[in-house]
């Protein structure tokens with residue numbers, strides 16, 4: 083967990099890459115995990131080197147019992163999950179660079195005085211020297227001829243000259259490189275495991291392999307510079323985001339301040355409107371009250387006087403005063419006064435109502451004092467009073483308020499009933515559509531012909547013109563004539579009787595009948611000639627007056 087924390091802190095850029103002891107990990111041959119001098123440090127695949135005790139303590143992950151899976155561990159330095167070599171920790175490559183750094187603490191310090199910081203390196207002694215010791219080094223006879231180089235430019239010379247020994251043959255130096263197995267080896271190895279493998283001296287092989295390593299290093303360095311560029315860009319984008327967010331926050335605050343101001347002003351406007359409305363209604367009510375009180379007072383005076391007159395007045399007194407009393411009482415009786423209060427308490431607030439703009443902001447909410455008056459609502463339609471069977475028909479209801487103005491808004495409780503006059507069970511279900519503007523469209527489709535009573539209620543009261551009667555005509559036009567076999571029979575043998583079928587008879591008869599072409603024929607309607615008894619009449623009466631009279635004869 084502490085590694086995860088460290089990694090997090092690193093990501094956040096809060097702490098430099100340091101161990102617990104605070105030493106610079108990369109610079110010393112101190113094990114970066116335990117901060118002790120390195121003992122046989124080895125390289126992990128992530129190129130962090132750990133001392134052997136730390137390697138043994140590595141936290142392994144995954145299921146260790148599972149076969150075929152390489153054991154994995156977490157690098158304590160970078161938390162990378164790494165695969166451990168199947169042969170165990172011993173197969174990890176030793177970290178020669180760490181071994182070569184002298185294995186002592188404070189390697190960035192001077193190797194001689196341990197006080198100053200090392201600045202140079204003596205190539206002859208292999209020690210690092212501070213500037214002071216470097217001068218001393220030159221002054222002393224013994225070491226005056228030594229070559230001292232700048233620390234930065236020197237390769238890790240402490241390693242130079244120190245021979246590496248073969249792990250399999252500890253007395254043999256690793257001086258050869260097997261090209262086939264891609265690993266260094268000693269003379270004895272050639273004879274044993276690398277017989278017939280192509281090989282070379284390490285000093286030759288290093289040129290070839292060093293070149294490809296340098297090539298890789300170069301491209302990796304390029305990647306690094308690209309990464310640094312990108313990181314720089316992320317920083318500048320981060321700054322841009324911060325700046326932008328601040329600017330937008332300012333905008334939001336300004337907008338919200340304006341909005342709040344607009345809403346407060348709208349609120350004040352609404353409250354003022356409400357107050358005006360209240361005062362107006364109260365004034366109207368006071369006026370009505372005063373008038374009613376005056377009328378009541380007048381009536382009381384009249385009543386008291388008349389009662390007194392009738393109970394205690396003399397006969398003559400009554401007769402003398404009768405005239406003035408009668409006319410007064412008659413006048414009071416016929417005085418017009420409304421039986422309801424003139425105003426009502428219909429004041430509402432409608433929060434959804436658009437209320438225009440306030441300082442450029444759209445605001446909502448309005449005070450509404452209109453109340454629908456059913457007696458001022460009217461019905462409209464092309465032909466309110468007639469309809470045809472099975473055809474959709476309808477009418478429109480216009481709602482006015484108590485002052486006789488259009489309501490201009492929907493939402494009223496509108497109820498419509500349409501019932502057959504004779505067949506009570508044959509009611510029609512109307513559809514009421516609220517147009518939202520104070521008008522309502524009512525549509526219905528009657529299934530039976532006949533007379534219907536239509537009632538339209540608003541707030542439970544009949545509107546103007548309700549109820550009314552609708553005549554629903556049959557889908558078919560009715561035959562006006564007679565269903566007969568011939569005009570001769572149906573007219574009682576009249577010569578002039580015609581039929582709409584167009585048939586004639588010999589002997590001067592104008593209509594169809596016995597002996598005509600195709601007699602006896604089938605029965606048909608005299609008005610249109612249709613041969614189906616239950617059918618629609620195809621033609622009206624002939625407009626010709628003379629013919630009409632003839633047809634009437636046929637109907638006899």
Ligand SMILES: *[C@@H]1O[C@H](CO)[C@@H](O)[C@H](O)[C@H]1NC(C)=O
Pocket residue numbers: 457458459460481482486487488
């Ligand atoms: C209803 O309002 C309209 C428009 O204000 C008006 O023309 C009409 O006469 C009013 N009808 C009634 C019955 O008050």
